[in-house]
Amino acid sequence: MPECRVLHCPNSSSDVFTYNFAPLQQAPVCHAHLRRLMGGEMWLLDSRTHYLRMGADVPPKVVAHHVAKTFDGRNMIELDVETTHPQDGTRNLSLVLDPKSAEDLRKNLGFMLGKGEAQHP
Ligand SMILES: [Zn+2]
Numbered sequence: 001m002p003e004c005r006v007l008h009c010p011n012s013s014s015d016v017f018t019y020n021f022a023p024l025q026q027a028p029v030c031h032a033h034l035r036r037l038m039g040g041e042m043w044l045l046d047s048r049t050h051y052l053r054m055g056a057d058v059p060p061k062v063v064a065h066h067v068a069k070t071f072d073g074r075n076m077i078e079l080d081v082e083t084t085h086p087q088d089g090t091r092n093l094s095l096v097l098d099p100k101s102a103e104d105l106r107k108n109l110g111f112m113l114g115k116g117e118a119q120h121p
Helices: 031-038 099-109
Strands: 015-021 024-029 043-045 052-054 061-071 076-085 089-097
Touching: 015 031, 024 031, 031 052, 076 099, 089 099
Parallel strands: none
Antiparallel strands: 015 024, 043 052, 061 076, 076 089
């Protein structure tokens, strides 16, 4: 039996978890992980390694963001981000970014900065 494809699990697989139907994509998993997956526990597929991340290996999820203020004259933006994680709970992160970095973040992560708050030099 191949190893369980949940990251850091030492068990052999005994079941198959279907994480996509078209195209069909499945991962061999142990019985305990299949039960947790079918129970609705959060998981993430690492597209590089094709391992499933669960529990402490799931990265925090961005649930809210807020542009706190613009530093006039310095073209910097303070961005507050709230994340949630199954084990760590809610955390707040504050980033001070130049407008280009803030715009790149907005494009790549889908952040919605308010109009006029991203001041371009
Ligand atoms: Zn497992």
